[in-house]
Amino acid sequence: MRARRGLAGPARVLVGLLAVLLTGCTTVPTSSAPVEITQVADPPDDIGVEALPPVPGASPEEVVRGFVDAMASTTRNHPVARQFLTTDAAASWSDTDGVTVISADYAPVAVDDGAVSVTAGLVGKVDGQGVFTVGAGQVYSYTFGVVQEDGEWRIADPPDGLVQLEPDFSRTYDAVNAYFLDPTSTRVVPDPRFLVSGESRATALVDRLLAGPSTSLTAGVLNPLDGAELRSNVQVRQQVATVDLTGLPDGAADALTVLCAQLVWSLDQLDDVRAVRVEVDGQPVGVPGVPAVQTVDDWASFDPDAVPAVSVAHYVSGGALRVVTGEPAPGPAGTGEYGLTSAAITADARTNELGTTVGVAGGTTLLVGAYGGALVPVLTAGGFTPPTTAATRPEVWTVRDGTEVIRIPSTGTPQTVNATTLPGLGSARVFQLSPDGVRAAVVVDGADGGQLLVGTVVRAEDQVAVRDLRSVAPQLSQVVDVAWRTASSLVVLAGAQDEGGTAPYEVGVDGWGLSPLSTTGLPGQPTAVGAAPSRPPLVVAGGTLWQRVAGVWTTLVRGQDPLAGQAPTYPL
Incomplete structure (x- = not known):
């Protein structure tokens, strides 16, 4: 499949659509009788790897392995996989109850007469609507009962749905x-x-x-x-x-x-x-x-990943707000008089102008004002997360003292967002809105360092809430920062899996497609990240800023020395 907008990770499967009101359509029939559709989501008969039937005299372990291999077929109704089952099981087995994706390093083991156990890492599950839920690091285990039927071993009690190895799932x-x-x-x-x-x-x-x-x-x-x-x-x-x-x-x-x-x-x-x-x-x-x-x-x-042309990277250096070229931002924020540690800026795609600036001064005071103008204090706290914006509303969000989510409308006073489950999950050190403002990525302190969560922003009349916070990258520990690469993918800084320190990763918003990013060109381990759709990701490494271009980290200004700074951000 060709490259798709807003989707991270290896290419793999389909779906999607429908919703809402605007005006403009003129030719619309007013009524009709519904018509039944048959075979709506059936795959074709001959895509993928051809499954092999059981061989005569196969052992119970070989039968179970053959069944798992045959479930990777995309042939409708999985007729070859059913040949590994008893007559009754073949008639009753459902292959449409979703997919359980397991790691490739598994082995069927006979644990008793008539029983074969399969144990593997649980990668995740896909439900009947094609929604993937990442495994939380738990082990998948199932014991297949096998019996003799017509002199051959056959499975009597298969699990409903498909069980597929991760490489087979990726392929099919x-x-x-x-x-x-x-x-x-x-x-x-x-x-x-x-x-x-x-x-x-x-x-x-x-x-x-x-x-x-x-x-x-x-x-x-x-x-x-x-x-x-x-x-x-x-x-x-x-x-x-x-x-x-x-x-x-x-x-x-x-x-x-x-x-x-x-x-x-x-x-x-x-x-x-x-x-x-x-x-x-x-x-x-x-x-x-x-x-x-x-x-x-x-x-x-x-466009789910639209970014205003005026959205150029900003960062903080020496307490001053600067643009990607190293020049100071206009107004007092660019002089360093506020002692900023982080900032965020709204952008208006209609006027192609930057709007509200929210900065954190000294880590304890939240300042708000027009871009290029004076900033005034609106909140104080023991600490604030770096502010964040979304492209769909002129407002800025942050978390005060690790638990209280705050939104600051461009024409209003700060408001507390209902996020009742957040305090029980850990103190938030990072909170980043998705470009569409519908999701939030949060890094919370956990037993094994920072943990990455993603939740949904829910708006009902004057009430705003963050719900359903869930882990999307349980494989990662020591998460230190996160940014939205697209509306459906994230760049994460977390503990390097093969060595010490911190490394960058990319992962889909549902947890699929976790993959490391090269650190080629960086002077040290990255400590902060900034990203936006159609813009090069930025990291701070060795106290200097770097951008990722063509898979390699380079200085912000080609041919010049790296710029010292922190807290990279793109206006949205």
Whole structure:
């Protein structure tokens, strides 16, 4: 599959879409009868590695190993895998109850007459909607009961769903985003999913969109088209996908503009799709100013990873706010008079201007003001996390004294955010909003050093909360910093796995695709990180700033000495 916007890690599976209200669509049928779709998400019959059937006289351990290998097949209904089961088990086994992904270093071991145990590291699980949940470092263990049937050993009690080795899962599944809408109705929000590759993937992707966002994301995004259905399978001809919907709820005409944006951004991730035609009850949807065959260029304003052109890197040096060239930022913040230790800046994509600056002075005072103007103190505390911004709202967030999440609107007073579970998870040392403002990445102190969590920002009327904080990289310990590389991926600084010190990693927001980044070019271990979509990641190493370009860390200004500084940040 070609490179996809906002998705980290190795390529693997599909899904995504639907939601919210805006105006603009004019051609919308008002009613119709739903039409049943058959074989919505079935994979093709011949993708992937051909599974091998059991050989005569195979031992119980060989039968179990063969069954695990055969579950990596993408052939519909896994007929070869069923040959390793007893007649009754083959008839009752369900291969559609999700996927359990285990480490490749496993071995079937006979533990008793008629019992074979499989033990491995649990990489994670994928549910029926293609949502991946990373394993928390626990061990996967299952004991297969095996019996003699017609003189051959066969499995009598297989686990429901598929069990696949991590390399097989990576090979047979593709990862894509199901896109929903942020609460401001201005950009699509990625919801990573995994589905088997194949000819029906466009239908499977739209089907997952219609089913709605993943449980952890539901409260943070909009999905007003809940209940809509596909009238027929998605047809892809000459790289144009035709999506025919039915059963839209009352008032859906106002939501079709966003629906079109979501469908186009989601389906554009597929190799065989370059444009989308949207229909309702067989009639083309008319959106003013948008052609009947739509591409992401027609919905560029909904780009999940859009960053204003004015978003150039800033950092702090000697208490002063500076820009990436080393020049001081305008106004008193750039003179060093405030003694800043960190800062964040909002950016307005419509005017291409920088807006509010929030800085931490001396680590204990929060200052707020217009970019280039005077900053005034608004809060004091024992400590604040480095401030953070999102591209969808003119506000800045921070955490006071490790437990109290604070948001500072550009035209209002600081407000406490409801994050009731945070104090019980540990003291927060880093808190970073995603570019769309729907998620938050948090580093909390734990028994094994810093731990990385990701939660969902939920907005309801005047109430704002951070919910469902969960570990997405349990393999990493001693986490010291995190930044959003895209709307669906993170750059993390954590304990190096092969040696001492700290190293950079990249990981998907769901925990999939954890991979180390090279430290080539760095003068020492990195201690802080800054990132934004379509911008080079920045780190602080040896007290100086470095940017990652073409896989190598270089100085901020080509050909010049590294600049001394800390707390790198991109305005959003």
